[in-house]
Amino acid sequence: MDGLEDKLKALADPVRLLIVELLADPPDEHVVRDPRCGTAFGLCFCHLQERTGLSGPTVSHHLKILREAGFVEGVRVGRWTYYRLRPGALEGVAQALLKLAQKGRKALEKVG
Template sequence: MTTALAVETSADPSCCEPSGHPVLTATNAQESARILKALSDPNRLRLLSIVKAGDGGEACVCDLTEPLDLGQPTVSHHLKILVDAGLLEREKRGTWAYYSLVPGALEAASALILGL
């Protein structure tokens, strides 16, 4: 036995018109996803917090492994993701690398989330 489904259509032609609200372009969506992916890991959120709270708003990579109880290669991997996402910047001083927040990056990430 076949059952027919009734589909109700609207007589109002404006129901299918675009809203006129701005939407993300494909490029903007990819950039936004990269930032949100970087923020989606608890260890990376902790790294941002540690760097932000550091003296002068920066932290040496040598000071980042112990608080997270992670090995240096894992911390370096997380830091690279944060740098690639534009959230942290890296400065080499001698044998050590120092990380600091990119000015305005966290505010931009917040605006991105609120704008979705």
């Protein structure tokens, strides 16, 4: 459960959850890819700002919290930074919550 509380706090904010949703299923026309291998760099900061309707500093603040929680990484390409979800970050939280649910179910079975 290492860091689970911080991860859940990061996801609890509606704006941060929206950013995670945007990064999880970005529209193809906004995804920038490496021309050499086709690997996705992610979504440009400006797209996240446009979709959230928030100021640059506010979006930066939310991205910082998501980065510190381990959900998001920034990829620098020239002067621009593109954001994407870190592989496995959400799965780790989902697995931790699933383990809690299973413990709860076992505890209920012992009682009932």
